[in-house]
Each structure stands twice: as structure tokens, then as C-alpha cells.
Amino acid sequence: MNRIQAEDILVRVSLDSRLQEGYQGVRLIMREILRGKNVPLHDISRATGIPVPAVSAARRELERRGLLSRRSGAILTEYGVKILTTLGVLDTLRPASSDRYVISDSVKKLILEFEKLVSERPSPDYSLDQSHVLSDTCFKRVMYFHENDGLEGRDIAILGDDDLSSLAIAMFSNRFQLEINSLTVFDIDQRVLDFIDSKCKQFGLNINLNEINLIEEIPKQHKNMHDIFITDPPYTVQGLTRFVNVGGEMIRENTGGIGFVSYPNLRPTDNSVFFENISSMGLSPQELIPGFNEYVGSQIHASRSNMGRFFVPGGIKDFGKIFSDRIYTKSRNT
Amino acid sequence: MNRIQAEDILVRVSLDSRLQEGYQGVRLIMREILRGKNVPLHDISRATGIPVPAVSAARRELERRGLLSRRSGAILTEYGVKILTTLGVLDTLRPASSDRYVISDSVKKLILEFEKLVSERPSPDYSLDQSHVLSDTCFKRVMYFHENDGLEGRDIAILGDDDLSSLAIAMFSNRFQLEINSLTVFDIDQRVLDFIDSKCKQFGLNINLNEINLIEEIPKQHKNMHDIFITDPPYTVQGLTRFVNVGGEMIRENTGGIGFVSYPNLRPTDNSVFFENISSMGLSPQELIPGFNEYVGSQIHASRSNMGRFFVPGGIKDFGKIFSDRIYTKSRNT
Incomplete structure (x- = not known):
């Protein structure tokens, strides 16, 4: 079989x-x-x-x-x-603690290794709304993904990975012997891709890397190919909507999937429009956790953003070209 | 002033x-x-x-x-x-614990009093999708409301109160000396209203009671009058949408407010439609907590439902008459 x-x-x-x-x-x-x-x-x-x-x-x-x-x-x-x-589902161990905010000692050790590994990573490109989460947040996320059936046997797409979630997922999976089917990073920033590539070679990790501008129509071979999408998009309603839309297009039609979206505290009207956009695409909000993500010195949002978990039906289509400009905060302000 | x-x-x-x-x-x-x-x-x-x-x-x-x-x-x-x-905001004590699932001893005592108080309450009318939450849940909710600025100095509307949240709020506020501006229950079930009324008289509580069918256009004097609405609506998309819509209409135009909505695990398409409906009304989802509410023997949903917290702008209008029938689960099945 x-x-x-x-x-x-x-x-x-x-x-x-x-x-x-x-x-x-x-x-x-x-x-x-x-x-x-x-x-x-x-x-x-x-x-x-x-x-x-x-x-x-x-x-x-x-x-x-x-x-x-x-x-x-x-x-x-x-x-x-x-x-x-x-299907790759083998792990019978429940997360060490029912409290998802508690990080076990073995994960703490992993976080120290991760910090060493990424110490020379490229600095954030603010024109792309990049901003790094703390390493603790990075692994809290990975545990949250696993808790919600987001890792084992999955084809995972990461849309924008200046946080280096892909490396954290790879390290976590190696440590706890979880088999991921595939792990693919899509990013516009060649520096990020190069850095992940160098670490993959150094430590024998298996991560697919694609340079891609997610604002534009994505190549057909990336659509309908994944179970899981993970993203921490640019912080405008257009950017959020567009990235979630692309994530949806990447989800396989016959199986559907799960979307994990980090998003900021938008103004209420904007937040309302964002949720209207993505639910009209067919995404179903399952959980919203305020303040889940903590960032290194992201001043505007007090270093915090929220985590959203969404059920994603198969067959999500392009939501339209209206979001193709003014994606990044910077472009909006100019 | x-x-x-x-x-x-x-x-x-x-x-x-x-x-x-x-x-x-x-x-x-x-x-x-x-x-x-x-x-x-x-x-x-x-x-x-x-x-x-x-x-x-x-x-x-x-x-x-x-x-x-x-x-x-x-x-x-x-x-x-x-x-x-x-404005009635006086309380400077933070909730006893940052973990909202921990119930302190003083609240435990209150829960025992509440159980005695409500022991003879009317049994659930399943044709109205009534189903009682556990007393623990009732007070966990009240603490959650207070944590999120939902009690002090507020005009609170409860849409459907077979859970007797109004009594729990009144008891909690008395115990911790929180002044609520007004507390109003809207219910179609005269038995529920009579029961709350009898307890108000017995214990000198101040709760306004209105018999009302929330499916129909609500009288003007109830609109634009409250800061907070609380509801655990009938478990159909129509029922959920309608109750949230009425809650929105009750929120005061100049100040906006907060909506606390208990809602079940809907099928993904239904959940997606529900969120599309309410965000297109202008509600902004702030937090969704899976499995927050626990019920006495609600079989279909494994005795659990979710808690949603929404920012509600002022000036929400009637969403339309399309939701005026097939509100209750029973009517949908027949």
C-alpha cells in the first residue's frame, strides 16, 4: 500500500x-x-x-x-x-504537558542548539515586513503544529521563512523521531534561502527551497501539493489575505489541510475584513490565540502577534488580483 | 460628571x-x-x-x-x-491566576452556593436548543468576562439565559464588589425568566427580564443600549448568525462593545459561513477558545462548545430576514 x-x-x-x-x-x-x-x-x-x-x-x-x-x-x-x-502517523506520545506554554527540558536543550545554529542568520529586511520571533516562540509553534496533527507524514509548505521555522521543524522532528513527508520553504529573499541551504548541507537536513514572489500568480506545480501551510505574512490586510490565499491554493484538493497563520493585532475594521476575506475563501477558524508569538524588538506590535489555526478545504482558488500591490506595510505608508 | x-x-x-x-x-x-x-x-x-x-x-x-x-x-x-x-471601572485586582482555567477557593465556594441556588431550575427545553453548562463553566465564563473588561460599569445583555449566567454574574459581582451598571436577560422561555425573577426577589438581586422572541425584529428600545452581549445561541448557522446579529444591534452606537459567543464545533463549511456572516456584519474576532464550555450531557457535541470573543463596532444593522426560520436544530431536522 x-x-x-x-x-x-x-x-x-x-x-x-x-x-x-x-x-x-x-x-x-x-x-x-x-x-x-x-x-x-x-x-x-x-x-x-x-x-x-x-x-x-x-x-x-x-x-x-x-x-x-x-x-x-x-x-x-x-x-x-x-x-x-x-500516512506517516506513528507518534503515540502525547505532548509532555497539556499546557502548551510549558517548554520541557529536552526542548529547552534543542532551543539552545537552534540559537547556536542560527546565530549568523541574515538580519531582518524590514521592507519585506520581516521580523524574527524569539527561539522559544519558534519551538512553541512547532509543538503547537504537532499537537494539532501538523507534522507527521505531512507535506508542509512554509510561506516566508525568515523565522527559520523550517530548521526548527527539522531539528524537532529529528530529535523526537517524527517523520515529515516533505518540508518546503517559499521565500522572496534569497538570503534566507541561502542560509537555510547552508545549514541543510551542514547538518544533512532535507528542506526544499523555492525563490518565489508570493504576490504574483504561483507556478502550477506548487498548487494542490501540500497538507499544511504555515505563514507569518506581511502585516497588511492585503498581505495577510494574499498569503493565506496562496497557502490555500497549495493545499491538496482531495484531502484539504490545515493552515497555521501568525497575524498581528489589526485595527478592528481591518481584522473584520481579514476574517471576512479568508472565511469567504472557505477557511474555517478553529482557534485564535492572542499574543502567542513573541518577536525580537517588533516595536509597533509590542513584540507580539496572534496564532490562528484554520481548517482549509481543498480547491481554494485565487481570490483575485486586488491584493497584488500594497502588500507590505512600507509600500502602504509611501 | x-x-x-x-x-x-x-x-x-x-x-x-x-x-x-x-x-x-x-x-x-x-x-x-x-x-x-x-x-x-x-x-x-x-x-x-x-x-x-x-x-x-x-x-x-x-x-x-x-x-x-x-x-x-x-x-x-x-x-x-x-x-x-x-464609568464604573474600579477593580485593581488582577484575576487570581494568569491561568484562566484555575478556579480559586473563594470562587469554588461561590459555585457551591450557586448550585444550591439553581438546584430547582427548569429542565432544558431541547426544542429551543437549551442545554445547561456545568456550574464550573458558568463561573469560568464570568471570570473570562471580567478578565476582558466585560463586567464593571457595563450594561450587559444576555441573549437566552437557560444557563443562568445572569445569576452567576450577580453573585460573582456581589462577592467581589464589582459594580455592574445593568444586567438584562432576554429569553423566549417564560420558565427561565420566572425562575431568575424568583431568585432575584429572594436574594435582592437586580436583573431586568424580558420575554422576547429573538428571531423576530426586536423592539427599538432594546437596540443601541448595551456595552456587552453574551449568548450561547441555537446551534444552527442561522441561529448563531441571528443571535449574534441581535447582540450587535443591542450594542451602543457611540461606544461599540464586546460580544461573548459560545458556539459549537460546526462542520467546517458551516463554521466558515458563520464567520463570514458575522465578520461581514463588522464583528472582529479577538480570541477563539476550543472546548471552553462544558455542558451537562449534551451528547451531540461531546458536552463541549467553544468560546469566541469579538470586538463589536457600533451601528450594526439587521443582517436580513433570511435567518428568520430554521433557527433551532429541531426545526432544521424536520
């Missing part, structure tokens, strides 16, 4: 059980069962945020197809585990 | 400093300074979620008008404190 076949089975389970969360929902349910062993229906529903009747229907369908059996709760069959393995 | 004059001063500060967060933003900034004493600019920005230059402009304007003076940080003048007092 290859990955496409495994995905196809999950897609069919979602169709036959009419699970609107689709592939992502079935995967979340199975992941929860893998981690919990004998998990009662209600616990699955709570952990996944999918209503009980929907989880129940999916469970029946998983049972009918021999991916799952029921004892006291739900448990995956060997076949079910094999499918998850094919 | 009366409240209208005090509000007017804050509105003018927001206009003269071009603070898009308006009255609510100036109030938040002053509240933060009152609580913190000598608060550095960046801390105010972090705590309020308003960017530094905007806080800085508002601070200058507050200084110019003699509401604030600067020593090592910002500090309110006697006049500034007087204005806040007029």
Missing part, C-alpha cells in the same frame, strides 16, 4: 460516513484512537472537535472496512495501524 | 488620537494603567492588543487632557481615575 492508496481509503470513509471534515477528520479520529487506545466515543469527539454523531458514523465505517474494532472503546486493527503508518 | 459625559470624553480621546478601537480601546488602555500603575507603553500594548503607536497616540491625548501623567511609566491623574470611576 502506498500513500495515495491509504489516503484514498480515508477519503472514501469520509464520503461513506458523510463526514464533512473529510480526509483530515478521519485522520484525526484515527490518530486519536492510535494515541489513546480503547478510546470512548466522547473522548474522540472532544479531542478532535468533531460532533459525536459524526465521529460515530465514521467509526462505524472504519469498523465496516476493518480498520477498527470495538472492545471497551475503539481500537485500531493491524490494518488500520498500517494505513496510519503509510 | 455623569456617565454620558465621561464616555464622551473617552470617545473624543479616541477621535483625536485616531484610535480605531474607539471608546472601548481608550477604556481598555486606562483600565490597564489603573490596574498596573506606572505601566510602560509596551506592556499596555501587550495587555490590550492595541499596537504601540496607537497606544502612544492615545496616551498623548490622555495626557493633553489631563487624564494621565507620565513618571517612569503612565499613571492616571485624579481626574483620570474619577472618569474611570464614573
